[in-house]
Amino acid sequence: MKLSGFALFAGLTSSMGAQAVKVMLLGDSITEITCWRPLVWEQITSAGLAGSVDFVGSMNDLQPNCSRPQGFDPDHEGHSGWQAYDIARNNIAGWVQNTKPDIVQFMLGTNDVNIGHRNADSIIGSYTIMLNAMRAANPRVKVIVDKIIPTSWSDATIEAVNTAIPGWVQQQTTAESPVVIADCSRAAGFTNDMLRDDGVHPNSKGDQFIAGQIGPKLIQLIKDVSTTSSTSTSSTSPTSTSGGSGTGAAHWGQCGGIGWNGATTCVSPYTCQQVNPYYYQCL
Numbered sequence: 643m644k645l646s647g648f649a650l651f652a653g654l655t656s657s658m659g660a661q662a663v664k665v666m667l668l669g670d671s672i673t674e675i676t677c678w679r680p681l682v683w684e685q686i687t688s689a690g691l692a693g694s695v696d697f698v699g700s701m702n703d704l705q706p707n708c709s710r711p712q713g714f715d716p717d718h719e720g721h722s723g724w725q726a727y728d729i730a731r732n733n734i735a736g737w738v739q740n741t742k743p744d745i746v747q748f749m750l751g752t753n754d755v756n757i758g759h760r761n762a763d764s765i766i767g768s769y770t771i772m773l774n775a776m777r778a779a780n781p782r783v784k785v786i787v788d789k790i791i792p793t794s795w796s797d798a799t800i801e802a803v804n805t806a807i808p809g810w811v812q813q814q815t816t817a818e819s820p821v822v823i824a825d826c827s828r829a830a831g832f833t834n835d836m837l838r839d840d841g842v843h844p845n846s847k848g849d850q851f852i853a854g855q856i857g858p859k860l861i862q863l864i865k866d867v868s869t870t871s872s873t874s875t876s877s878t879s880p881t882s883t884s885g886g887s888g889t890g891a892a893h894w895g896q897c898g899g900i901g902w903n904g905a906t907t908c909v910s911p912y913t914c915q916q917v918n919p920y921y922y923q924c925l
């Protein structure tokens with residue numbers, strides 16, 4: 643949570659509504675114990691958006707040797723040693739229900755390969771479970787999936803995940819909830835001299851590379867959220883009151899749950915299905 647400099651960006655924030663854009667940076671140690679998050683924050687600041695972005699997550703640590711730009715929001719969801727497999731099944735639903743991110747950016751799979759000895763299909767399958775949980779928390783969530791940085795021994799499974807990511811994205815992306823790629827792979831230019839001696843984590847050069855791949859994609863989506871939220875508020879209220887056969891919540895939209903006061907039907911051909919007691923969705 644960081645809203646300093648809010649007044650400076652009053653013009654922008656008023657067009658976005660007063661809500662900050664909530665961004666979750668999700669991952670493992672490559673997200674937690676590295677220095678690319680403050681570098682991305684610097685890019686957000688340069689783009690004039692720092693006052694209207696809120697990084698969210700249950701973690702807020704930052705390595706002491708990282709640069710810490712003024713106003714940096716340290717909140718994140720990077721968990722050292724964790725696998726996509728477990729996050730997908732045990733954690734992600736709670737994290738996104740607690741924070742309701744507008745944007746989730748993630749790099750995961752390295753520990754599935756090195757610790758869990760899982761294959762690319764398993765990792766991509768975990769991505770799908772995670773994406774469904776993100777959409778259950780916010781049907782309009784925008785997602786950046788990172789192609790994973792290599793290990794120094796150029797692990798074949800990591801390369802297989804990176805090869806599978808574009809097809810998965812094509813399958814999963816929708817107009818309402820787009821999924822885009824930030825390419826941090828060896829093919830995109832990540833070299834072994836960007837790794838620490840452990841062969842797994844980025845050094846400062848690797849941090850620069852990762853920030854350079856993620857930052858522009860994230861800034862674009864932050865701008866997109868502001869556009870979507872101003873158009874959606876003006877277009878959803880008429881639909882829910884207009885009556886007639888075209889009414890009901892849109893595909894992926896919420897249609898029920900504890901505390902929900904909106905539409906309880908779905909536009910054809912979707913039906914309202916319980917995801918959890920707090921969230922029914924048009925699927």
Ligand SMILES: *[C@@H]1O[C@H](CO)[C@@H](O)[C@H](O)[C@H]1NC(C)=O
Pocket residue numbers: 677705707708709838844845846847
């Ligand atoms: C921070 O420390 C790590 C581990 O020693 C090192 O690889 C990295 O380059 C350092 N980053 C900066 C920005 O100094």
